[in-house]
Amino acid sequence: MISIDAMGGDHGVDTTVPASLDCLRNNPALQLILVGDEQVLQPLLETAMLEFKGRLSIQHASEQVEMHESPAKALRLKKDSSMRVAINLVKDGKADACVSAGNTGALMATAKFVLKMIPGIDRPAIMSSMPSIFGHTHVLDLGANVDSSAEILLQFAIMGTEVVKALEDIAEPKVGLLNIGEEDSKGNEQVKAAAKLLETSDLNYIGYVEGNSLNAGDKKVDLIVCDGFVGNIALKSIEGAAKMITSVMKDAFGKNIFTKCAAIISYPILKAIKNRIDPRLHNGASFLGVKGLVIKSHGGADAIAFKTAIHVAEVEVDKKVIQKISEHVELTLSQRENA
């Protein structure tokens, strides 16, 4: 059972509803609770509730968190928001995971407040995947924390490892630490100290990787760990680079009648390129560290992108990611006590 914050995101029910129905169609075992204004959802889902009898239900929530609302305010004043109610369902054991395209700060604050942290994890982290030459690379933290200590970076690596195991079916994901060079002497104090912790951990730590490894690493790495300040700036920098290149391509192909003809001829190729680097196919960030699965979709996600986020939730539920993280952290802590 997965709860969906049906009102969240830039497009609300226009994307969450069709995406949810499509997912129910694709996976006959899937069960969804759509959380939001009953009066809005009821008419939209009437037929579907007959089609997916017993697998689709509505949970009423009278409020909704605005995209630019302050997280503290949303947490304090909107106790019946679709986001909050969707997370409550996870806390109460009525849902195994929650998916929201709503306000990132509010979602994180609410998840932390309602679900509480996993024992042994000090800070939450946002983890996502990005397209790379080799398929894709998973990265955390993408902006939940700034000034993360070495110990926190180790916790991120443990959580990320369990997610990559689940999503990619890899036994021992290769973990890299984001740095400004691969030599031991490179980096800030935080990264150097984290490297020491990772070297003695039970993780498959492969060493430092540089920024280009996110999309184009020659040393294949499955998971890249970094502080949220650095991760967020890297992510946004990559988004900016992709946007610039797309804009330059559009200009070049739209310049005159000749280039427009070339664009028509090249259309299937340009489309294939777009699909390959399409961020929508990499939607669905995991909020890690809290006692429950919370998946964040991009706010501007369309139905295709939102479906990807629901799919991430399905897999993480199926592979019992939260339980695996808790066990792994516990093991690490007990090994340290015995050392």
Place this chain on the structure above:
Amino acid sequence: MISIDAMGGDHGVDTTVPASLDCLRNNPALQLILVGDEQVLQPLLETAMLEFKGRLSIQHASEQVEMHESPAKALRLKKDSSMRVAINLVKDGKADACVSAGNTGALMATAKFVLKMIPGIDRPAIMSSMPSIFGHTHVLDLGANVDSSAEILLQFAIMGTEVVKALEDIAEPKVGLLNIGEEDSKGNEQVKAAAKLLETSDLNYIGYVEGNSLNAGDKKVDLIVCDGFVGNIALKSIEGAAKMITSVMKDAFGKNIFTKCAAIISYPILKAIKNRIDPRLHNGASFLGVKGLVIKSHGGADAIAFKTAIHVAEVEVDKKVIQKISEHVELTLSQRENA
């Protein structure tokens, strides 16, 4: 007069010599000293020295710094390297600037040791420009320092402002501080403290900018200031994204006979795109903070890219960038004393 480390870079004289000669051809006022092994340079430059009578000379240096040599070792043991001699010429007032494609760490260490720091500047910084939707954006620091304090970020902003004024002919370059959000509450301690210093400075500070502003900012910014750890990771992330997109494009256009035909038809367009985002046209990073102009070319630069680096040196000499930085820092310090 500009001194060229003729032996530096992955391709040494094969790029530095043709690039130098081309620059002399383009600018009749330019004077160059090529520094390196006389026995190698003499035969290569014999005809050119007649052509550019009085504007081209050779300065012998018996050693050269290898690309992967430790900076400390290069500094201690290679006192007659082409890099060191080229920088010595700046120190002795025989050259106004030095251009090298050699080992970055060694160049920085040598420049700092030989030229010493500008009074009031605590740390050197690497500054470069990158292509953006609006033309290009200047950024520093790209990796000279990690853990830069707020005070050091302010110094970077002052130095960067003077370089942008010189290279772009802008009276008051817009300065942005790289952060993970535009709201005041966002960021780490270092960035928040730097924002306060910048707000009260005489710089044209516009506030926080995010990673996407490097290539695709909607708020037009001329100069982006950040710590070297963050800047280096952003730069490499962008390089990786560009590499991935290029690789995806190559795959897509090379897939079969049809796509190959489309590639031939689209060739001039693809070439225009490549030119627009070509890093070679953005070559020439400034090493700022030392008492003398030192321009770093990419190690793998070809002659076109190396010419761009020489051109950066020409402009910075012409606009007296070092003098301007010194004056600006002095003014800032005296204003603070009087405040």
